[in-house]
Amino acid sequence: MMTLRDRKRHAVRAGISEVAQELFVSKGYEATTIDEIAAAAGMSRRTFFRYFASKEDVLTGRFELVADDMVVALEERRASESAWDSLRHAFDPLINYYRDPHRRERDAVTWLLIETNQDLFASYLVKLDDMKERLVGVLVERAVKNNGHEPIDNHLIRALVGAAIECLLASFHAVGPEYDVEVVAARLDDLMRKMRPGVAGEVSFTEAF
Amino acid sequence: MMTLRDRKRHAVRAGISEVAQELFVSKGYEATTIDEIAAAAGMSRRTFFRYFASKEDVLTGRFELVADDMVVALEERRASESAWDSLRHAFDPLINYYRDPHRRERDAVTWLLIETNQDLFASYLVKLDDMKERLVGVLVERAVKNNGHEPIDNHLIRALVGAAIECLLASFHAVGPEYDVEVVAARLDDLMRKMRPGVAGEVSFTEAF
DNA sequence: ACATTTTTGGCACTTGATGCCAAAAAAGTC
């Protein structure tokens, strides 16, 4: 449930994010100190760290929300569906998210920052890995539910999830500031069709283990 | 060529690595300061930073060498071979590397440190991404050579390389301190067989683009 | 109006990382 405090907290976070992004864009990520961000957001530095665990988190924290949506989407897929297809649909929330041109524009800027800074990029990779782990968790759980016991090797599930995510990354790769989401979506479909594993792709986890 | 200076530099790096790892294991990664490492290695802190760009680099720097070997191995594969199989053999140097039980043991400790520390893990992920990028580069170049022009979409190559690496990661996943490399190798073969893309896996880049 | 809980701000402190410069060491030259 969304209590009042949570809402306020969320608003403050959004405010910091906003003002920080402006600073990052105008004078560069590294050149912007947390003191400056805090000052611009009207709070002390100490308080900044109560809303974001680190400087990178201001920009990469959003990925956790995306991951949340993906996890939910994956959980909602029917267990009889092949894991590969379920994963494809787990990515739908992200596609839908970027159907909003405002978000697209905003995140294109964020993306540029992330790509050009080591620390940010590292933070992004960590979030991405977290997401992978969570998706693996969902599919493992699904396999267990369908099977009554822990699957012998969840390495296959790991590889499957990893491969699907790589398709997602590749389909979004090298998009400019203004791009057509539908093109990206088509690319994703095409890639996941071509990359569909010969054996594992058809695994529904209903009868695989 | 391996000049005298390079050799000496390499030796110093190895020395630092050695003494640092001991400290990390005995008192934890974060609890070990660079001052302590430098002191134990018999040099000033300033000098430490002339051998390693960062604290993480002491442990994760090795991955670049592994990547070097993989890149060379991939370059040496015949262009007529399917990209998927070429990638499988690009991983051979790593498998061979771990046939030495001493390295296996040593890196198992390193691995534990990396897994339990955010900064280290992030650094590792960055190196891994670099490796991916380099392998993509090799296959793109191969495609261009075979085709005379830039391939229309190297997204497929990205996805292919990413998927292969995910198989590698999955096959090494959750190995304890003492493990059988041959088991891991068999797992890798099995995974890459199951994960072989229905279409893309057979792409040799001789006639695909 | 009062008591309780949460949030905030400022301070001190640690530590990783970088620039700068002069001393030391190594390499090359005659």
Place this chain on the structure above:
DNA sequence: GACTTTTTTGGCATCAAGTGCCAAAAATGT
């Protein structure tokens, strides 16, 4: 072997990220 040149090193100063701590302030509940 003495000299010059180049590289390496150490110490200093500096900056910025992140954390613990505590008292003041604000919000919340009664």
